[in-house]
Amino acid sequence: MTNIKDIARLAGVSVSTVSRVLNNYKYVANDKRESVLQVIEEMKYTPNKNAIDLIRGETRTIGVILPYNNNPAFDQLLNGILNKALENDFLVTVLPSKYSKEKEMEYLQKLKSKLFDGIIITSRANDWETIIPYSDFGTIVSCEYTPHPEIGCSYMDRYSSFLDAFQLLKNKGHRAVSFTTARLESKSTKQMIDAYHEIFGELPPGYHISDCHCLEDGYGAAKQFLELHERPTAIYANGDEVAGGMYLYAKSQQMKVPADLAIIGQENQPVGIGLGLSTVDHQLTKIGEQACSLVIKKSREKVKIPYRIVERDSV
Amino acid sequence: MTNIKDIARLAGVSVSTVSRVLNNYKYVANDKRESVLQVIEEMKYTPNKNAIDLIRGETRTIGVILPYNNNPAFDQLLNGILNKALENDFLVTVLPSKYSKEKEMEYLQKLKSKLFDGIIITSRANDWETIIPYSDFGTIVSCEYTPHPEIGCSYMDRYSSFLDAFQLLKNKGHRAVSFTTARLESKSTKQMIDAYHEIFGELPPGYHISDCHCLEDGYGAAKQFLELHERPTAIYANGDEVAGGMYLYAKSQQMKVPADLAIIGQENQPVGIGLGLSTVDHQLTKIGEQACSLVIKKSREKVKIPYRIVERDSV
DNA sequence: CCTTGACTTGAAATGCATTTCATAAATTAG
DNA sequence: CTAATTTATGAAATGCATTTCAAGTCAAGG
Structure with missing residues (x-):
C-alpha cells in the first residue's frame, strides 16, 4: 500500500x-x-483512516447499543439514528447486547478505547452508576430519561402517554380495560401497571398479559382476554403488530371494532395504518434522530420528544 | 489518557x-x-483501538451496504449478519446507500482506507466492474449472485423460487394468477415477470402491480386485482406484509381464502404466521449469516442458500 | 564442561498521517 | 525604505501499540 x-x-x-x-x-x-x-x-x-483517527482522537463513528436487532421499536430508533448520522457524515456501528451486562460493558470499553466518539443507549442492563464513569471518554446519550447530568437524553414521557391512553379509553366510557406488555420486568411494564392503577384502580386478574411482541402474540392475547368471565371492552396493546393480531381475532369472532371491542396500539407502525388502528405514537424515529444529534453536538442535554395519539377507527 | x-x-x-x-x-x-x-x-x-488497528492492519469490523434501513427484507439480512458477527466478536457498521452510486463508492473507499476488513453488499447501484477493484483491499461479499471470482456470494436462486411458486399455483389448478413486486426497475422484478411468462405465458394487462411494500399496499393491490374484469384466482405477493393486506381485503369482501382467492407471500414474516399465509421463504437471515461468515473467513466462495416454500392455509 | 534449547527482556523499528515549530520569501502597510 | 504581515514549506514531534531483533539467563543433555 x-x-x-x-x-x-x-x-x-x-x-x-x-x-x-x-x-x-x-x-x-x-x-x-x-x-x-x-x-x-x-x-x-x-x-489510512486508522492513522487519522489515532492522531485526531476522533472517529466520527457512533455506537448504538440495542438489545434486539429484529424488534420494530428498536428498528425505528435505529432508523432515526441512521438518518441523522447519514446527514452529518457519521458512521453507525450496531452493538447488540441482548441485555447482557458483560456485552454492554464491553461496548462501553470500546468507547474508552477510542473506537467511537459517542454511544447511544437505547435500553440497558447495567446501573447508571456503572455506566457513568465511561462518559469521561465520549458522549453517552440515553433514549430513556435519567437525571444524571453526565448522560444526555432523548426521550419521551412514557408514563404520561400511558395515562393519556387509558384516560382516552375511560372518556369513551370503558371501565373494563386490559393491556399487554413486553418483558414483565421492564421499567416500561411497571409504569404501564402504575398508570392503570392511577386511572382505573385495582387490576382485575387476567387483565394483563406480558411477553407480547408480534401479531400472533396479540391474536393469542385477545383470545385469552375475551374468554375471561368479565371480558374487557377495550384493550391497550404494546405495539401495532400486537394490536393488529387482536383486531384479527376480534374479526374472526364476528366482533365489531370498536363497538364490541376497542383496541389502541402503539408506535404507529405500518400494519396499524392498513387496519385503521388508533395508536399512541411514541415517535421513536424522532427520538433516534435527536439522540444522534446530541452525540454529534457532544451535548448532554435532556430533550423530551412529544408523543401523540393518532386516532383512527379502532377506539 | x-x-x-x-x-x-x-x-x-x-x-x-x-x-x-x-x-x-x-x-x-x-x-x-x-x-x-x-x-x-x-x-x-x-x-487505544485505533493504534492497534493501525499496526495490525485489521479492525474486525464489517461494513454492510444496504439501500434502506427500514425495510423488512434488508432487516432480515442485517439480522443474520449481526447474529454471526456477534458470535465471532466482529463489529458491524451499517452503511445506508439509498441506491446512491456516490455513497456506495464512498463506502468502498472506506474499505480501502482500512476501516473495515470486509464489506457485505446487500444490494447495489454501481456496476460490478466499478466495485471489483476494491476487492483488493478486503473481502467483498454480495447477497446476490455474480460470476466474478473476486466477489464472494451468499445468495439464493430467486428465479427458481419464482418458477416454483408459480408452478405450485398452476398445480393447484390456477390459471389466472396475478402478482405484485417492489421497484419496477429491479432485477428481481424482471425475473418475476420472466418466470410468469415461463409458467403462464402472456401476462394479462393489470395482472402486475409494482411498488408494493407494506400491508396497505397489498390491500390496495388486492382491491385493484379483484375489480378486474377477469379477476385472478390466485395472487403471488412480494412479501407477507403485502400478502397480509391482500388477505384482509379478501376477508373484507367476504371471500374465502384459499377457496375464492389463493394467496402466497414471501419471506416468512411474522404477520404471515399469524394469518396462516403460505409463503416462499427466501431465508434471508441465513443468507445474512452466511455472508458474514464468508467475510470473517476471508472467503470468496459462492454459497447458494436453499429457499423453501412454507405451505400454510392460503393456497 | 560445553552445547543446545527454553525462557525473559528491552531497544528500536514499524504502521501512517497530523500538527507544531522554525524558517524563509514575498507582500503590504506606514 | 523599514516594519509588519501574509504566504509557503520542511523537519521533527506526536498519537499509541505491536513486532522484530539482539542479547542475556538458566537448566538440561551429552
Whole structure:
C-alpha cells in the first residue's frame, strides 16, 4: 500500500505539504498542489483512516447499543439514528447486547478505547452508576430519561402517554380495560401497571398479559382476554403488530371494532395504518434522530420528544 | 489518557513487556506480569483501538451496504449478519446507500482506507466492474449472485423460487394468477415477470402491480386485482406484509381464502404466521449469516442458500 | 564442561498521517 | 525604505501499540 510518504517522495515535496493538500489547507503553492493531486490520482492513494483517527482522537463513528436487532421499536430508533448520522457524515456501528451486562460493558470499553466518539443507549442492563464513569471518554446519550447530568437524553414521557391512553379509553366510557406488555420486568411494564392503577384502580386478574411482541402474540392475547368471565371492552396493546393480531381475532369472532371491542396500539407502525388502528405514537424515529444529534453536538442535554395519539377507527 | 508507555514506566518494565502481558504472550516472568496487571488495574488503562488497528492492519469490523434501513427484507439480512458477527466478536457498521452510486463508492473507499476488513453488499447501484477493484483491499461479499471470482456470494436462486411458486399455483389448478413486486426497475422484478411468462405465458394487462411494500399496499393491490374484469384466482405477493393486506381485503369482501382467492407471500414474516399465509421463504437471515461468515473467513466462495416454500392455509 | 534449547527482556523499528515549530520569501502597510 | 504581515514549506514531534531483533539467563543433555 502506498502511504503519504510515497506520495511526498513522488511529488517532490514533504509529507506536511501532502497533508496540507489532503486537508485543503490554504497556503500551498498551486503548482505543488497540482503535482501532489496528480500523484495521488496516479497512485490511487487513499489515506489510512486508522492513522487519522489515532492522531485526531476522533472517529466520527457512533455506537448504538440495542438489545434486539429484529424488534420494530428498536428498528425505528435505529432508523432515526441512521438518518441523522447519514446527514452529518457519521458512521453507525450496531452493538447488540441482548441485555447482557458483560456485552454492554464491553461496548462501553470500546468507547474508552477510542473506537467511537459517542454511544447511544437505547435500553440497558447495567446501573447508571456503572455506566457513568465511561462518559469521561465520549458522549453517552440515553433514549430513556435519567437525571444524571453526565448522560444526555432523548426521550419521551412514557408514563404520561400511558395515562393519556387509558384516560382516552375511560372518556369513551370503558371501565373494563386490559393491556399487554413486553418483558414483565421492564421499567416500561411497571409504569404501564402504575398508570392503570392511577386511572382505573385495582387490576382485575387476567387483565394483563406480558411477553407480547408480534401479531400472533396479540391474536393469542385477545383470545385469552375475551374468554375471561368479565371480558374487557377495550384493550391497550404494546405495539401495532400486537394490536393488529387482536383486531384479527376480534374479526374472526364476528366482533365489531370498536363497538364490541376497542383496541389502541402503539408506535404507529405500518400494519396499524392498513387496519385503521388508533395508536399512541411514541415517535421513536424522532427520538433516534435527536439522540444522534446530541452525540454529534457532544451535548448532554435532556430533550423530551412529544408523543401523540393518532386516532383512527379502532377506539 | 494513560498509554502503554505510562504503564511500562509505572510497572518498571519496557513497553514490549506490557504489550506481551496485554496479548497473553507466554514468556513473561510471573512477578512482572503481576505488577503490570496491577498497574493496568490501578490506572484503569484501556489500549487505544485505533493504534492497534493501525499496526495490525485489521479492525474486525464489517461494513454492510444496504439501500434502506427500514425495510423488512434488508432487516432480515442485517439480522443474520449481526447474529454471526456477534458470535465471532466482529463489529458491524451499517452503511445506508439509498441506491446512491456516490455513497456506495464512498463506502468502498472506506474499505480501502482500512476501516473495515470486509464489506457485505446487500444490494447495489454501481456496476460490478466499478466495485471489483476494491476487492483488493478486503473481502467483498454480495447477497446476490455474480460470476466474478473476486466477489464472494451468499445468495439464493430467486428465479427458481419464482418458477416454483408459480408452478405450485398452476398445480393447484390456477390459471389466472396475478402478482405484485417492489421497484419496477429491479432485477428481481424482471425475473418475476420472466418466470410468469415461463409458467403462464402472456401476462394479462393489470395482472402486475409494482411498488408494493407494506400491508396497505397489498390491500390496495388486492382491491385493484379483484375489480378486474377477469379477476385472478390466485395472487403471488412480494412479501407477507403485502400478502397480509391482500388477505384482509379478501376477508373484507367476504371471500374465502384459499377457496375464492389463493394467496402466497414471501419471506416468512411474522404477520404471515399469524394469518396462516403460505409463503416462499427466501431465508434471508441465513443468507445474512452466511455472508458474514464468508467475510470473517476471508472467503470468496459462492454459497447458494436453499429457499423453501412454507405451505400454510392460503393456497 | 560445553552445547543446545527454553525462557525473559528491552531497544528500536514499524504502521501512517497530523500538527507544531522554525524558517524563509514575498507582500503590504506606514 | 523599514516594519509588519501574509504566504509557503520542511523537519521533527506526536498519537499509541505491536513486532522484530539482539542479547542475556538458566537448566538440561551429552
